[in-house]
Amino acid sequence: MSKLKINNLRQELDNTKLQVAALALLLDVNESTVSKWNSNIEEPSLKRLDEIGEILETDNRNLLIARHREKTGLANALQAEYKRLLKSGLPKKVNAKNQEGNTIKINNPEFVKALRNFIVEYKENNK
Numbered sequence: 269m270s271k272l273k274i275n276n277l278r279q280e281l282d283n284t285k286l287q288v289a290a291l292a293l294l295l296d297v298n299e300s301t302v303s304k305w306n307s308n309i310e311e312p313s314l315k316r317l318d319e320i321g322e323i324l325e326t327d328n329r330n331l332l333i334a335r336h337r338e339k340t341g342l343a344n345a346l347q348a349e350y351k352r353l354l355k356s357g358l359p360k361k362v363n364a365k366n367q368e369g370n371t372i373k374i375n376n377p378e379f380v381k382a383l384r385n386f387i388v389e390y391k392e393n394n395k
Contacts, residue, residue: 342391
């Protein structure tokens with residue numbers, strides 16, 4: 269399975285004479301970092317994307333690949349499921365030990381799994 273392409277940085281950079289090496293120096297990052305962005309192996313932060321848009325004098329939207337998503341009501345259904353799980357008594361946070369042995373609060377893995385399973389089922393039922 270190929271990696272999902274998120275940015276159009278390579279295409280926008282190809283529309284200029286600016287070399288990866290020059291862009292990397294200007295942004296104070298390694299050339300390999302810019303190359304990874306170009307190949308969609310890694311993604312620049314939104315702040316970096318904005319800086320790149322400024323340098324290339326292009327709208328930030330040109331640097332991203334648009335993804336059409338059909339509205340199915342998932343966010344509203346997810347919120348209802350979240351409330352249902354809370355009402356059932358399932359805690360959002362649970363105690364765990366960090367590397368130093370101290371007790372910390374973390375997201376309840378059971379809660380996370382329930383929400384993720386809900387999304388899978390919702391999408392299956394709303395194709």
